Amino acid sequence: MNYDLGDLSNPAKLTDPIDVSGWNTGELIEIYKKMRLIRNVEDEIARLINSGEVKCPSHLCVGQEAIAVGVSYHLRNTDRVFGTHRSHSHYLALGGEPKSLFAEVLGRRDGCSKGMGGSMHLFGGKHGFLGSVPIVGGTVPIAVGAGLAAKKDGHGDVGVSYFGDGACEEGVVHEAFNLAAIYEIPVLFVCENNLFASHMDIHLRQPSDRMSRFAEANRINVQTVDGNDVLAVAKATETLLEKSRKGNGPGFLEVVTYRWKGHVGAADDVDVGVLRKEKDIIAWKKRDPIQRLRQGLVNQRKMDDSEFNAMDREISKDLMRAINEAKKSPYPEQNDLLDYVYA
Amino acid sequence: MTSKTISYSNAIQSGFCYLLDNFEEVFVLGQGLWSPWYVGQSMRELEVTYGRERIMDTPVSEQGSTGVAIGASLCGYRPIIVHPRIDFMLMAMDQIVNQAAKWSHMLGGQAHPSLTIRGIVNRGGEQGAQHSQALQSWFAHIPGLRVVMPSTVSDARDLLIASVLSDDPVIYIDDRWLYDNEEELEPVVELSLGKIGPKISQEGTDLTIVGIGHSAYQSRVVAARLRENGIYSEVIDLRVLNPMRVETIIRSVRKTGRLVVVDGAWSNCGVAGEVIASVVEKLDVQFLKASPVRVTLPSAPAPSSGALEKNYYISESRIASVCVKLMGDKKVTSKLERVV
Incomplete structure (x- = not known):
């Protein structure tokens, strides 16, 4: 086993509050709120899974919120973003409405995919989120094609492809890297390396835990950062996008993180498969991206705990309203089954 | 023009x-x-x-x-x-x-x-x-x-x-x-x-031959030969395989009572079988004068050797022979032996 990521994959490290110096407090609060919103949405979906109301397979991203929020900070709604089986955060970070997400996972017609997709097939076209799918690696070449379209359009937009460390074991992903490089396509590859594919630890799957080696093999610009530091993610994204938007081809952002929940559903998956121990989960929770930003702001006396608590309560209240509205949405009509097959 | x-x-x-x-x-x-x-x-x-x-x-x-x-x-x-x-x-x-x-x-x-x-x-x-x-x-x-x-x-x-x-x-x-x-x-x-479906390439009254791509071309060639010998086949070019529209084929088979489907691919779970099933499901059996027939490839990968290859692909004479057999009328058949 090679631990090439060093401190990035060691949960005992990088647990300090985030250094917020140089950032505007208002922007930081917006970033915090977005991460908190995603965390709370996932917690609510976990509850709906446990109560039996959400039945579709739902892959929660608790612990990984900083990545989508940091990346989306530098995206615009004319960019073309594609996700994975674990895409609630990608959708929400771009501005997707929680009510539409709740309705979707509940199989309702007001869902972001009209109740036809469930958790694994999300759509948020007006926000630039063009689709997510659970076939591992499936959207990576599609994002490259969207980037090619952006290049042809010539307005400086980019394709964005979220995928995980597991996808790097799919051949098509390497085809996509090569195609993006050879055609100099403006696409940002965001590899959310959470060290697990389903139940399997990365060290049992690959000779190195560092995914950016695949990008380097294709001469793609690389940034490798702590995925639980939202400001580091945002900064690295900015660096890579600047090049892509100017026509200098793709960028590859490797963001190292850890999911607190199991592969699918609301359970923790302790000891499911191998190398996922309770002590690891406890250790990783100390690298909580939300708490670290919050503490950074508190330490700098930009905000105090009571203000944060009030903000959190407001978010929770809005979400309860969103869930109640989603539950009132009708189910798809029977004719939807055939009507959506062809345009 | x-x-x-x-x-x-x-x-x-x-x-x-x-x-x-x-x-x-x-x-x-x-x-x-x-x-x-x-x-x-x-x-x-x-x-x-x-x-x-x-x-x-x-x-x-x-x-x-x-x-x-x-x-x-x-x-x-x-x-x-x-x-x-x-x-x-x-x-x-x-x-x-x-x-x-x-x-x-x-x-x-x-x-x-x-x-x-x-x-x-x-x-x-x-x-x-x-x-x-x-x-x-x-x-x-x-x-x-x-x-x-x-x-x-x-x-x-x-x-x-x-x-x-x-x-x-x-x-x-x-x-x-x-x-x-x-x-x-x-x-x-x-x-x-979405509005394009099967096309009748040649009208006829004795039997319906449905072809797909190259086999539709072969069916037209065969139909011309059969016609010279007194068998009037209706040739339908399927053109669109999915979504498949079979109304034209059903109308034709209701008229002719006989159906041959030629597809240069394998039989099992194939398009030829699908055409026949779709017709038979929707057409009263009283209209059928004979069981429908598929003309397809042998259930084997394509061989490399020319010795095997020459019998592997569907020939026009094989289609003609199937059609003649389907007509079932011995008098007609003897008249037509030279076609095959």
């Missing part, structure tokens, strides 16, 4: 030119597009006329390049991805079956992969098991894909244009055995693919 005689492969070429001339959102990608080896006379020097940005020769990545075409199609373009040999297109099955076919449905009609996937069937010449397949039934099985197989010169052009102008993912399958066929070609009329 002037019409001129051109070949099937040149008709495909003229379809590409029409699309590239009239629709700036159309571009083409695939392996071998800058080479004369792969796509014969059907895409000659397009990159010279339209530039290498619109005619992209790709790395050896069927799945990746098909995904690229899907992605561009979701962003307002109408790409055509060319797989010069359909066997290699299997490498792209995830993108075709899991992605292109599903996005409209699973995203509630909000995303439409409007790409065309051209797969070329290229058989014979001792090319063997992995260079000779006709896999239309694989794609015709999948809701969300439209599958077309032109057999005539004008359809080669016009169905290509209709495929690319469709907002759905379309599998367009052409067969190199048809490339040298010549016909007069009328000016282009843009057709809506």
Whole structure:
């Protein structure tokens, strides 16, 4: 086993509050709120899974919120973003409405995919989120094609492809890297390396835990950062996008993180498969991206705990309203089954 | 109005030119597009006329390049991805079956992969098991894909244009055995693919022969021979395999009472069986004068050796012999022995 990521994959490290110096407090609060919103949405979906109301397979991203929020900070709604089986955060970070997400996972017609997709097939076209799918690696070449379209359009937009460390074991992903490089396509590859594919630890799957080696093999610009530091993610994204938007081809952002929940559903998956121990989960929770930003702001006396608590309560209240509205949405009509097959 | 005689492969070429001339959102990608080896006379020097940005020769990545075409199609373009040999297109099955076919449905009609996937069937010449397949039934099985197989010169052009102008993912399958066929070609009329169905190529009263792509051409040849010998067969060119529309075929079989389906692919779970099942399900059995028959390939991969290959593919005399047998009338049969 090679631990090439060093401190990035060691949960005992990088647990300090985030250094917020140089950032505007208002922007930081917006970033915090977005991460908190995603965390709370996932917690609510976990509850709906446990109560039996959400039945579709739902892959929660608790612990990984900083990545989508940091990346989306530098995206615009004319960019073309594609996700994975674990895409609630990608959708929400771009501005997707929680009510539409709740309705979707509940199989309702007001869902972001009209109740036809469930958790694994999300759509948020007006926000630039063009689709997510659970076939591992499936959207990576599609994002490259969207980037090619952006290049042809010539307005400086980019394709964005979220995928995980597991996808790097799919051949098509390497085809996509090569195609993006050879055609100099403006696409940002965001590899959310959470060290697990389903139940399997990365060290049992690959000779190195560092995914950016695949990008380097294709001469793609690389940034490798702590995925639980939202400001580091945002900064690295900015660096890579600047090049892509100017026509200098793709960028590859490797963001190292850890999911607190199991592969699918609301359970923790302790000891499911191998190398996922309770002590690891406890250790990783100390690298909580939300708490670290919050503490950074508190330490700098930009905000105090009571203000944060009030903000959190407001978010929770809005979400309860969103869930109640989603539950009132009708189910798809029977004719939807055939009507959506062809345009 | 002037019409001129051109070949099937040149008709495909003229379809590409029409699309590239009239629709700036159309571009083409695939392996071998800058080479004369792969796509014969059907895409000659397009990159010279339209530039290498619109005619992209790709790395050896069927799945990746098909995904690229899907992605561009979701962003307002109408790409055509060319797989010069359909066997290699299997490498792209995830993108075709899991992605292109599903996005409209699973995203509630909000995303439409409007790409065309051209797969070329290229058989014979001792090319063997992995260079000779006709896999239309694989794609015709999948809701969300439209599958077309032109057999005539004008359809080669016009169905290509209709495929690319469709907002759905379309599998367009052409067969190199048809490339040298010549016909007069009328000016282009843009057709809506959703309205195109089977076409009666020749009217008749004695039996119905349904063909698909190259086998539709063979069926027309056979029908002409049968006609000279007093058997009047109705030939139907299936043209669109998915979604399959069988009303024309049912009407024909109600009239003739006999059905032969010819498909240059395997029988099991194939298009020929699907045509027969669809007809038999909807047609009162009293209209049938004989059990319907499939003419297909032996259940074996394509052989390489010419000794085996010459009996592997469907010959026109084999189709004729099946038709004659189906007529069942000994007097007629003896009269027709020379046909087969």
